Amino acid sequence: xxxxxYAALLNKKLxxxxxxxxxxxxxxxxxxxxxxxxxxxxxxxxxxISQYKSPFFKHLSIITGEGxxxxxxxxxxxxxxxxxxxxxxxxxxxxxxxxxxxxxxLASEKLAFEIQCAPLSNEEFxxxxxxxxxxxxxxxxxxxxxxxxxxxxxxxxxxYLRKSQNWGWYLLEIEPTKQLLHLxxxxxxxxxxxxxxxxxxxxxxxxxxxxxxxxFVPLQSPIKYIEIxxxxxxxxxxxxxxxxxxxxxxxxxYEKNLTIEQIPARVLTKNREPFxxxxxxxxxxxxxxxx
Numbered sequence: 434x435x436x437x438x439y440a441a442l443l444n445k446k447l448x449x450x451x452x453x454x455x456x457x458x459x460x461x462x463x464x465x466x467x468x469x470x471x472x473x474x475x476x477x478x479x480x481x482i483s484q485y486k487s488p489f490f491k492h493l494s495i496i497t498g499e500g501x502x503x504x505x506x507x508x509x510x511x512x513x514x515x516x517x518x519x520x521x522x523x524x525x526x527x528x529x530x531x532x533x534x535x536x537x538x539l540a541s542e543k544l545a546f547e548i549q550c551a552p553l554s555n556e557e558f559x560x561x562x563x564x565x566x567x568x569x570x571x572x573x574x575x576x577x578x579x580x581x582x583x584x585x586x587x588x589x590x591x592x593y594l595r596k597s598q599n600w601g602w603y604l605l606e607i608e609p610t611k612q613l614l615h616l617x618x619x620x621x622x623x624x625x626x627x628x629x630x631x632x633x634x635x636x637x638x639x640x641x642x643x644x645x646x647x648x649f650v651p652l653q654s655p656i657k658y659i660e661i662x663x664x665x666x667x668x669x670x671x672x673x674x675x676x677x678x679x680x681x682x683x684x685x686x687y688e689k690n691l692t693i694e695q696i697p698a699r700v701l702t703k704n705r706e707p708f709x710x711x712x713x714x715x716x717x718x719x720x721x722x723x724x
Contacts, residue, residue, distance in 0.1 A: 439451070439488075440472065440490070441478050447472065451488050464514060465479050466639065476492060477492070479492075479510075504578070508575070508607045510525075511612060511638050519644060522541065534561060539570075544573070547561070547575070548575050548577065548607060576593050578608070582604050582606070582617050582631065583629075590604070594707055600619065602619070602620040603617060604616075614638055615633060617631045617633050621707070624664060625700075625711045625713045626667060634649065656703060656704055658704065659702050668682060668693055682717070688717075
């Protein structure tokens with residue numbers, strides 16, 4: 434199932450990988466816009482285009498049951514193929530920094546893609562990120578389903594966030610089974626919780642999809658606000674349940690001789706950037722003690 438194939442079935446006819454790749458390069462079709470099938474088992478295969486190897490077909494493994502290692506491998510192949518079809522001289526598993534670093538995909542001398550599907554410690558991430566910085570290579574991190582951003586932003590997801598002028602804080606996710614990239618952008622957190630607000634745009638994992646992603650300029654997103662009653666109730670619950678946040682806020686309220694009712698609306702309702710402090714803590718720490 435893992436071997437390379439140089440021919441596949443398209444509309445029940447046998448086609449050659451090299452001929453299909455030529456059509457992609459000529460702009461006559463998009464990468465993997467058609468469904469190819471294995472002549473032996475009749476299961477779905479994908480066309481893989483490489484800058485330094487002959488094009489070939491390969492089975493697209495079902496990620497469920499195959500694990501993060503297979504998800505990582507399929508994601509690398511799909512993204513690298515799309516980059517090559519887009520005109521990049523992209524290569525996989527490139528050794529850098531005297532073999533201290535191995536890039537998942539080196540798209541150019543100044544651009545690399547890291548695909549992260551498994552857990553990764555902050556120490557290992559910082560080590561790899563610093564090596565890229567020393568080499569003056571921009572490292573773009575694309576995460577697998579384990580790290581998808583849902584309702585809350587976890588501490589372990591923070592390291593994969595990047596900020597741009599057009600997208601604000603954003604996260605790139607890859608879904609190989611559907612051959613999609615998810616861009617989650619304008620990421621904000623509620624004033625005093627880790628609940629995440631963001632917009633999402635999906636891009637096909639082919640040369641046209643990458644071009645659309647790289648040139649995507651969204652409309653500016655307004656700052657989000659929540660209802661003041663919700664903000665107050667959230668903090669009251671933290672105080673009542675004596676959570677970590679509740680203990681800190683309770684101590685500061687006592688020290689400043691204040692109550693929740695005396696906290697300004699903006700501190701309870703206005704969203705914040707992902708790495709900003711909780712608004713209530715920042716406000717109370719700067720507040721002079723009431724007499």
